[in-house]
Amino acid sequence: MKFKSTRGKVSPIGFIDMFLMGLGEDGGLIVPETIPTVSEEQLEGWAKLSYQELMFEIFSLFTNEEIPEQDLKELIKESYAGFTSPDVLPLTTLNDSLHVLELFHGPTFAFKDVALQFMGNLYAYVAKKQNKVINILGATSGDTGASAISSVRGKEGIQICILHPNGKVSLVQELQMTTVQDDNVLNLSVNGNFDDCQQTIKELFADISFKTKYHLRAINSINFVRILAQSVYYFYAYLQLPANIRSGGVNFSIPTGNFGNIFSGYLAKKMGVPIKQLVLATNENNILERFIREGIYKPEGFLSTHSPSMDIQIASNFERYLYYFYGEDAVSVTARMEQFKAEGQLTFTAEEVARIQQDITAYSVSNEECLETIQTYQDRYNYLLDPHSACGIAAYEGAGNQDDGAFVSLATAHPAKFDEAIRILGIEQKFPERIQELFNKPQRQVIVDNVTADIVEQLESFYKVDK
Ligand SMILES: Cc1ncc(COP(=O)(O)O)c(C=O)c1O
């Protein structure tokens, strides 16, 4: 198995090189040369595996044995040891057709832990094997940063800098990032929004001399390992459902911002998981919904919503989807991405929109509908959704074909992370101890303007270089 870029200008590379490269050196995103497929029989044979065993099987299709079997098993075991549920990701049944996959039982209470606990351990493993410094650079709307920091804090040979939008993450998210006192962690609070932070890191990853000098590494979904690790939960959810319920295929409703969560499902489907509908749920920052419904991919004004982690306009993994949409034609992708850069928008023909809609159904959730959904599910099932998970459920209600098999809605965060929204409804929740204790800790962060040179100055004095 080798990996290549959506823009076609990266020579095929192996698993570890792909992990370290992050963003393709031609500015594209990395994808597998060919997506391995799993037969129905093989898939059914995995039905009794634990989450860790299943992940091992799926990763083994991609790692070319670059990580010895025993090491890979150890890395996986260690990565999920801190999850509080024995099933790692429990599947809760709300009614005959609706199941909620809880992805938030990791150390930072959001679905990002599923992939990032593993990636942190993999970075530490590679740092040790290659005896090279690893300088991580990431952008976050709140959850990726907290999770990535938790996965590498205090680890030998690794420095991590995370850019988050100043004042635009929830209080708990901010505390999860900024109360970490380890010297290998730098939080830059940027006067801008998440798109500004993501744009800056993409610029720096595209600056090959800077990237090479600092061995810059990615933890965002720019990195294909994130996508691959997230695809595992689609396999797992499918296999957790009783055989009579999953036969004929299942549907997923997926809160999405950077297109990473849903693209992981798209990948799982391509690998052989019998997925029928992929319902994409956005909040009022609905660029992806407009793309799917109307064929217009055009950022509009940034809005702060009750689901701040999905307050994203320019979706990183959109390019990966375009690559498959154009039949893996890197020339078309490059042309379209250049057009987007020049014109600030892309439009698609009616025939193309019809094809897109065969892949994905979309629904955008207003702030009001998000809160109504939280209240309704609290009243109906005594089940407290966080606002992102509520977007997933609202999309299932609003756009899911509920007569066509079981639905799995992804619950991507614990409600305690977003108490600002829950409190509006007058609902009092008890915080997990690990969150409660954050409120008494001192914070450490540097506030910077959204100016690349100022950010680079911070990075240059923080990152380590090889001796
Ligand atoms: C809690 C939560 N739910 C959903 C999402 C959407 O995930 P993605 O942007 O990877 O599609 C994010 C991050 O964007 C998130 O933090």
Ligand SMILES: N[C@@H](CCOP(=O)(O)O)C(=O)O
């Ligand atoms: N919701 C994310 C945004 C970054 O997305 P990523 O999937 O590229 O890490 C966050 O919480 O930071």
